[in-house]
Amino acid sequence: MATYVDDAWTALGDPSRRQILRRLAERPCSVTEIAEELPISRPAVSQHLRVLKEAGLVLVRPQGTRRIYEVDLQGLATLREELDQFWGRALENFKRLVEEETEQP
Amino acid sequence: MATYVDDAWTALGDPSRRQILRRLAERPCSVTEIAEELPISRPAVSQHLRVLKEAGLVLVRPQGTRRIYEVDLQGLATLREELDQFWGRALENFKRLVEEETEQP
DNA sequence: CACTAACGTAAGTTACGCCTTACGGAAACC
DNA sequence: GGTTTCCGTAAGGCGTAACTTACGTTAGTG
Numbered sequence: 007m008a009t010y011v012d013d014a015w016t017a018l019g020d021p022s023r024r025q026i027l028r029r030l031a032e033r034p035c036s037v038t039e040i041a042e043e044l045p046i047s048r049p050a051v052s053q054h055l056r057v058l059k060e061a062g063l064v065l066v067r068p069q070g071t072r073r074i075y076e077v078d079l080q081g082l083a084t085l086r087e088e089l090d091q092f093w094g095r096a097l098e099n100f101k102r103l104v105e106e107e108t109e110q111p
Numbered sequence: 112m113a114t115y116v117d118d119a120w121t122a123l124g125d126p127s128r129r130q131i132l133r134r135l136a137e138r139p140c141s142v143t144e145i146a147e148e149l150p151i152s153r154p155a156v157s158q159h160l161r162v163l164k165e166a167g168l169v170l171v172r173p174q175g176t177r178r179i180y181e182v183d184l185q186g187l188a189t190l191r192e193e194l195d196q197f198w199g200r201a202l203e204n205f206k207r208l209v210e211e212e213t214e215q216p
Numbered sequence: 217c218a219c220t221a222a223c224g225t226a227a228g229t230t231a232c233g234c235c236t237t238a239c240g241g242a243a244a245c246c
Numbered sequence: 247g248g249t250t251t252c253c254g255t256a257a258g259g260c261g262t263a264a265c266t267t268a269c270g271t272t273a274g275t276g
Contacts, residue, residue: 019124
């Protein structure tokens with residue numbers, strides 16, 4: 007269940023994909039629309055969207071000949087939770103270490 | 112100021128680096144210590160730690176011949192804030208779209 | 217002062233990810 | 247039915263990131 011999200015981190019490792027996702031966060035739009043605002047070709051955008059889709063970060067909604075992509079809020083929420091958990095654990099261990107140091111200098 | 116964090120996302124794009132960071136979140140430890148638990152060589156770990164350090168995700172603390180690495184809570188917090196902002200914006204736009212649709216079907 | 221342990225870095229190889237062009241298919245429009 | 251638009255995928259080139267081995271350095275240890 008969490009194996010899915012690990013790919014989300016890998017997906018966000020690419021600058022172009024982060025830019026695409028940022029774009030989709032503003033409003034859903036088509037492939038061509040995205041490609042026009044990026045310095046890469048349309049097929050390249052298609053491939054990035056495929057990766058983002060497999061990572062559970064975007065959703066597709068066919069509309070005529072066009073395919074409207076949008077952010078998958080659920081996938082994004084899962085990512086946020088994972089980062090939160092990680093952050094919490096790091097903070098815990100940090101506090102614990104500080105306490106141990108003050109107890110035994 | 113935010114240029115820094117963008118590299119953090121790239122840094123977390125690598126599975127080995129995520130594993131290293133997870134390890135450091137449990138407790139700070141040395142390079143050799145990390146390498147022993149990973150399927151890669153010690154110099155490889157060194158290189159990963161360098162990337163994580165430049166991304167502002169880890170800190171180094173020399174201790175004798177060893178170098179103790181630990182999670183940089185500040186860098187991690189910045190990352191969390193960025194994700195939070197992004198998530199908030201996506202959620203806003205989603206709500207807005209739903210409202211627009213219900214108003215004009 | 218050797219000797220060892222722990223580490224960073226350089227050099228080199230290799231594998232993989234990103235991008236391109238080219239092609240084929242599905243839906244609207246005439 | 248022909249044409250156009252929009253899109254996904256295949257094939258291939260290419261840069262680079264991730265790893266390895268080899269070496270040099272620094273700090274403890276006897």
